Amino acid sequence: MSDDFIYAVARVRSRELALLGRQDIDQLMACRGFDECLRVLNDKGWSGGSSAEALLAAEEEKTWAFIRELTDDLAPFSVLLYPIDYNNLKAAVKCVVTDTQPQNVFLSGGSIDPQAMVRCVKDNDFTSLPPQMAEAADEAYHVLLQTGDGQLCDVILDRACLTGILQCGKDSKNELLEQYAQLRVAVSNIKTAVRACKTGKSKAFIDQALAPCGTLDVSSLSAAACKSVEDIYGYLAATPYSGAAEKLKESYSAFEKWCDDQVMDLIKEQKRNPFTVGPLFAYVLARQNEVNTVRIILSGKLNELDDGVIRERLRDMYV
């Protein structure tokens, strides 16, 4: 029920005051070096790690801890958790098949314990996983065992992940989540099509890799990817993702920035919504965007990149 989130949304509104805005980003950009950036971030309340990565991971964890405090039901957030779960599942399958001990391969913050995934794969019993994930895990595991083709294993799990995201968006009955799921799947399909085209993959491979999507005709995209990158751009120009084609022509980093900016455009409406889970979801995405932007600045400062190079990669901010 939309009214169930009144308390949570009010807390999110207060927390939004602490989000980094354009001025804060300019302040970070004005810092002379990496250490000064870290000092500015500490002054703004960013804490929890000795290294930059630890700091960013701690900030991400703070966001999820806040969301877990606000709601017991993380189902609407599965759209964001599935990529972590499926990444961990890939790692678990590969570690078991190659008989290696998993070390630093799992991402934290997923909805399923990675060690439980490892046990499932070892026992070849996936019943404790969600049905769709279990089916994909079983298929990926046996494909990797029989063919030793890690890429095929990845394709199976990536497609299952995207299908899960799309389904989760539909099940949420929330317009924002549905639109986000559509965008996420469409963008992944575009990335896959471009990479597959550039590496000369077969149509069968591309068809297997692309996930069904409401806003993109997967068969047309696949057919274009079999021809040339220009054909992909041509197809995209006639879809709601025509901007993606322009940015892809520019550079891949421009396209990635466009993808993140599209998400920001999508969630900005939630600033005026005092009900539903939408503002909570938007807050998580805004925080992730913030962490990504800070990561770009920190790595740019650490590698002493030119300010212009860093700036062209900076994402739009939520506030």
Place this chain on the structure above:
Amino acid sequence: MDISSLVFNWDQLGIVFALAGAVLAALMGGIGSAIGVGMTGQAAAGVVTEDPSQFGKVLILQLLPGTQGIYGLLIGFVTLTQIGILGGSADLTLAKGLLYLAACLPMAIVGLVSAKWQAKAAVSSISLVAKRPDQFGKSMIFPAMVETYAVLALLISILSITSIGGLSV
């Protein structure tokens, strides 16, 4: 046997309808306010959890949808007084009873609906205060606009109730 004693006296129902009107006004206004104050209370608690210094501001916004309950109580009280239940003669014709019922309905219906919508406006205003505490004055105006229609309903109900006694029906 007196045949007339077997015929139902419809005028006996006058007081029933009049009392139903008083009860509806208090009941529906009260329900609307309870829902509204509950919704705004959740939003206010959310803001105060993060920033306790906003308590005074959000408390005022929380109370705005509570007025419909008070208006409903007032209409109920005035009706009970007029129809003689709180003293005097509770002898009403059917027509008068129905008139009292009709007079109470504006407050009952508008009270319920306006309290819920005012609560939605107040929740939005609480979000506004959370993000821009300096805009508290403006944030008060939006839910207060909804109050206008509750006040209009109160006015028409009171005018009607106090005028019915003088009618010869």
